Amino acid sequence: MSSRTTIRAILKREWGAYFNSPIAYVFMVIFLVMAGFFPFAVSGLFEGGQATLRPFFFWHPWLYLILVPAVAMRLWSEERRSGTIELLLTIGVTPTQAVVAKFMAAWLFMMLTLALTFPVVLTLIYLGNPDLGVAFTGYLGSLLLAGAYLSVGLLTSAMTRNQVVSFILAVLVGLFLLLAGFPPVTELLSRWAPEWLVAVVAGFSFMPHFETMQRGILDLRDVVYFLSVIGFMLCATHEVLKSKAAEG
Amino acid sequence: MITVTALKKNFGARTAVNQVSFEVEKGTVLGFLGPNGAGKTTTIRMIAGFLMPTEGSVTVLGHDVQADPVSAQRQIGYMPERTPLYEDMTVEGFLRFIAEVRGYRGAERTERADQAIRACMLDSVRHQVIDTLSKGYRQRTCLAQAILHDPPVLLLDEPTEGLDPNQKQVVREMIARMASEKVIIISTHVLEEVEAICNRVIIISNGSVVADGTPAALKQRSKHYNEVHLSLGSASGPAVKALSALDEVQRVEVVAERDTTCELRITPKQQAPVIAAVLKAVASHGWPVTNLKVDGGRLEEVFRQITRTEDAA
Ligand SMILES: Nc1ncnc2c1ncn2[C@@H]1O[C@H](COP(=O)(O)OP(=O)(O)O)[C@@H](O)[C@H]1O
Ligand SMILES: [Mg+2]
Numbered sequence: 001m002s003s004r005t006t007i008r009a010i011l012k013r014e015w016g017a018y019f020n021s022p023i024a025y026v027f028m029v030i031f032l033v034m035a036g037f038f039p040f041a042v043s044g045l046f047e048g049g050q051a052t053l054r055p056f057f058f059w060h061p062w063l064y065l066i067l068v069p070a071v072a073m074r075l076w077s078e079e080r081r082s083g084t085i086e087l088l089l090t091i092g093v094t095p096t097q098a099v100v101a102k103f104m105a106a107w108l109f110m111m112l113t114l115a116l117t118f119p120v121v122l123t124l125i126y127l128g129n130p131d132l133g134v135a136f137t138g139y140l141g142s143l144l145l146a147g148a149y150l151s152v153g154l155l156t157s158a159m160t161r162n163q164v165v166s167f168i169l170a171v172l173v174g175l176f177l178l179l180a181g182f183p184p185v186t187e188l189l190s191r192w193a194p195e196w197l198v199a200v201v202a203g204f205s206f207m208p209h210f211e212t213m214q215r216g217i218l219d220l221r222d223v224v225y226f227l228s229v230i231g232f233m234l235c236a237t238h239e240v241l242k243s244k245a246a247e248g
Numbered sequence: 249m250i251t252v253t254a255l256k257k258n259f260g261a262r263t264a265v266n267q268v269s270f271e272v273e274k275g276t277v278l279g280f281l282g283p284n285g286a287g288k289t290t291t292i293r294m295i296a297g298f299l300m301p302t303e304g305s306v307t308v309l310g311h312d313v314q315a316d317p318v319s320a321q322r323q324i325g326y327m328p329e330r331t332p333l334y335e336d337m338t339v340e341g342f343l344r345f346i347a348e349v350r351g352y353r354g355a356e357r358t359e360r361a362d363q364a365i366r367a368c369m370l371d372s373v374r375h376q377v378i379d380t381l382s383k384g385y386r387q388r389t390c391l392a393q394a395i396l397h398d399p400p401v402l403l404l405d406e407p408t409e410g411l412d413p414n415q416k417q418v419v420r421e422m423i424a425r426m427a428s429e430k431v432i433i434i435s436t437h438v439l440e441e442v443e444a445i446c447n448r449v450i451i452i453s454n455g456s457v458v459a460d461g462t463p464a465a466l467k468q469r470s471k472h473y474n475e476v477h478l479s480l481g482s483a484s485g486p487a488v489k490a491l492s493a494l495d496e497v498q499r500v501e502v503v504a505e506r507d508t509t510c511e512l513r514i515t516p517k518q519q520a521p522v523i524a525a526v527l528k529a530v531a532s533h534g535w536p537v538t539n540l541k542v543d544g545g546r547l548e549e550v551f552r553q554i555t556r557t558e559d560a561a
Contacts, residue, residue, distance in 0.1 A: 006351075012348075077378075082332055083332030084332040087328065090328075094317075
C-alpha cells in the first residue's frame with residue numbers, strides 16, 4: 001500500500017464528490033460566465049484592435065478571491081462536522097496523504113474549469129494573431145494563482161468546522177495577499193513608506209508574480225513563489241490537523 | 249494483541265481518561281462498559297490512532313499506535329460511535345473506496361467490497377446513496393467498512409445503538425461468529441449485550457477502570473449473588489424460624505404472604521452458596537415447595553453499585 005495509491009484513491013473520491021455537489025457546478029458556471037463576461041463588458045476585449053488575453057486574465061485574481069474559498073471551505077470543515085475525518089484518519093491514511101489528495105483533487109477541478117475557457121482563446125485566434133506563448137504563461141500563472149488561493153482555503157477549512165468562518169478567513173487572507181502587491185495599493189503605500197518596505201510587503205503578494213506571467217515572462221522565481229506558498233499552506237494545514245488530534 | 253498502558257487524556261483542564269491500563273488477547277470479546285461521559289469513546293479513539301494520548305501508550309500487535317499509527321491501523325477495523333460515512337456515495341461505491349484505501353486493487357478490490365456487503369447483509373441497498381439509508385443500514389455499512397480487510401482487531405463503539413431488537417440480534421450474531429479469531433472491543437451501555445456476547449468486561453467510570461473480569465465474576469459482586477428465593481404452599485412462620493437458625497444464613501425475609509402460600513428471600517452470609525443447606529432443611533421438614541430459584545447476580549446492579557459509588561467519590 002504505497003503512499004501514491006492511497007493518495008490516488010482519496011483523490012478519486014474527492015473528484016467524484018465535486019460532481020455530486022451543486023457547489024462545484026455553481027463554481028464552474030459562475031467562473032465561466034464571469035471570466036467570459038468581464039473582459040468583454042468592462043475591459044473591452046477585442047475593442048483595442050489587439051488580440052490579447054490580458055483583459056481576460058485581469059479578472060482572475062478577483063474571481064478566485066471569492067470563488068475559490070467557496071469551493072475550499074467545505075474540504076475539511078465538512079469532514080469534521082460530519083465526523084468522516086475520524087473514518088479517513090483511522091483507515092491507514094496519514095494526514096499528509098489526505099491533505100495532498102484533497103488539494104490535488106480541488107486543483108484539478110480548477111484546472112478543468114480553466115480549460116473550459118478555451119473558446120476565448122479560439123475566438124482570439126479566429127479574430128487575430130495572439131501570441132500563444134503569452135497565452136500559455138497566462139494560463140499557467142492563473143492556475144498557480146488558483147492553487148495558492150486554494151491552499152489558503154484548505155488551511156482555513158482545517159481550522160474550523162464552521163464553513164462560513166472558514167470562507168471569511170480565506171477571503172481575508174486572500175485579499176491581503178492580493179492587495180499587498182496591487183499597483184494602486186503599492187503606489188499609495190510608497191507615498192509614505194520607504195521603498196524597501198513596500199518591496200517586502202509586495203514580495204508576499206500574489207500580484208507581481210501573476211503580473212509577470214501575464215506579460216509572457218516565464219520566470220522560475222515566480223513559479224517557485226507560488227509553489228512555496230502552496231507548500232507552506234499545506235504544511236500548515238497538516239500541522240493544524242495534527243494539533244486537533246492532540247487536543248481532540 | 250492489544251496493550252494499553254497508563255493511558256491518559258486531558259481536554260483542557262478536564263481529564264477524560266485517567267491511568268487506564270489493560271491487555272487483551274486473541275479470542276476475547278471485551279465489553280467496555282460505563283455511563284455516558286465515562287471516557288469509553290475517548291479511550292477507543294486513542295487505540296484507533298485518531299486521538300493522541302496526553303500520557304501513556306497503546307500497542308496493537310506490537311505496533312506502537314502513537315509512533316506508527318498506519319501500521320497499527322492496518323490491523324484494526326474501527327467503527328466510530330457516530331457511524332460517519334460519505335453521504336454522497338452509494339454503499340457499494342463507499343466500500344470500494346475503503347477497499348482501495350486498504351490497498352486492494354482490481355478484482356480483489358471488488359471482491360472485498362462484495363464480501364463485506366454480503367457479510368453485513370447490504371445487498372438490497374448496495375446501489376443506494378448513503379444519505380438515504382435508514383439507521384440500521386447506516387450502522388451495518390459502517391460495520392462493513394470495519395471488517396472489510398478482515399482485521400485481527402475490531403473496535404466497535406456502540407455498534408447496536410439505535411437499532412431495533414432484530415437488527416441488534418443480527419449484529420450480535422455477526423460479532424459472535426468472528427469472535428474466536430479476533431480481539432473485539434465493544435463499547436456499550438447495554439448490559440444484556442455484554443452478557444450475550446462478551447467474555448470479558450471492563451467497567452470504566454469517570455475515566456478510570458473500576459472493574460475488570462468475566463461477566464460471571466462481576467455478577468458475583470452483586471449483593472444478591474447466591475440469594476435463594478423459595479416459594480412454599482404453607483404459612484411462612486415455621487420456615488422462617490428454621491431457616492434463620494441455619495449457620496449459613498444471614499437473614500430470611502418474607503417477600504409475599506397469603507393464607508396458604510408464602511415467598512421467602514434467604515440471604516446467605518458473605519454471598520456464599522446456601523442452596524444446599526436450604527434444600528436439606530426443606531427435605532427434613534417436608535415443606536411443600538412450589539418454586540425455588542438461586543440468584544446468579546445481576547450485572548446491572550453491579551454496574552450501578554460500582555459506578556454510583558465512583559460518582560459520589
Ligand atoms: N473533543 C473533546 N473535547 C472536549 N471534551 C471532550 C471531547 N471528547 C470527549 N470529551 C469529554 O470527555 C469525557 C468522556 O467522553 P467520552 O469518551 O465520549 O465518553 P463515553 O464514550 O464514555 O460516553 C466527557 O466528559 C466528554 O464531555
Ligand atoms: Mg461514547
